[in-house]
Amino acid sequence: MxxxxxxxxxxxxxxxxxxxxxxxxxxxxxxxxxxxxxxxxxxxxxxxxxxxxxxxxxxxxxxxxxxxFRNLEEVLARLHLLVNEHKERAVLHALAGAAALPFDQRVAAVLRGYITAVTEDPRRLRIAFVEIVGVSEELERQRLVRRARWVDLLVAEADRAAACGELAPRDFRIAATAFIGAVNGLLHDWTAGQFDATLDQVLAELTTLLLGAVRPPSPR
Known part of the structure; x- marks a missing residue:
């Protein structure tokens, strides 16, 4: 013994x-x-x-x-989830810190938290928006499930703003889905070098896009 x-x-x-x-x-x-x-x-x-x-x-x-691990795809799937968890923590932290701000400023703070989290390491950015795309049906399902979580988070925040009178009440899901698709496409192309822009330029464009998506157009 x-x-x-x-x-x-x-x-x-x-x-x-x-x-x-x-x-x-x-x-x-x-x-x-x-x-x-x-x-x-x-x-x-x-x-x-x-x-x-x-x-x-x-x-x-x-x-x-x-x-x-079973194979390399399982490793990529785990990395994709870790990247999304990192982004989610950053967004929730930004939301908590911006809770007392007007809606426009909350939007900017949350987007900055999201984009900073995903761009602070270019490798995370590539995994989230380039390497994960089109690998397999299983990974596409995972990618779409995670994207749906982001849509849900955005709809919930817009609903809260509407309840406070900051937005006109309506169904925000279509606008939120369109916006998340635009974010994914923009960051994919930015990562792939399709255009040159600073982080602040990308943030400004996305903030303008989101505010336009959740607010009805002004009458002429």
Whole structure:
């Protein structure tokens, strides 16, 4: 019988070098995801990546990869969710900080929080708006589900503004859906280098677009 807390064979699932099997697996997943963020979000890109190359970048074995993930698509799916969770936290934080501001200023603050969160690391931007598109039916469903969450958040905020008299009450879902589609298209093209613009220019355009979408046109 050995002492409690002794180092054990890692394959046995016990404590090894002071860390549990669960801690070691979590560390491996983080290393794989960090390597994937670098490879998918920069070069070579998801479509040219390989399990062997990812393992080499992570400093781990292919056996360890397949203990954590089925394939590279599962890694990309997890990265996509992490990027969206990061954006969502930033938006909710911006909403809380701008709660007392007029609607126009709340909109600008929330959009700045969103765009800053997604553009502060160009690799996240590429994964969210370029690499995820058209990979598979499963990933398209995931992408559309996450987009629907953003539509729901926008509709809820517009409904709150209408309840406070800041907007005329109406069904905002079509406008919110159109706006989210415009955001995705704009950021995709911006990321792909289709046009040159600063963050502030993109923010100003999106703010104007959103305000125009949720407000009825002024009578002539």
């Amino acid at each position: 050995g002492r409690a807390g002794r180092n054990e064979d890692p394959a046995a699932g016990g404590v090894y070098r002071g860390r549990s099997a669960q801690e070691r697996r979590a560390e491996r997943r983080e290393r794989f995801l960090a390597a994937a963020l670098a490879q998918f979000g920069d070069r070579p890109g998801y479509r040219h990546a390989s399990v062997a190359g990812l393992c080499e970048a992570a400093g781990l074995s292919t056996r360890q990869f397949y203990e954590e």
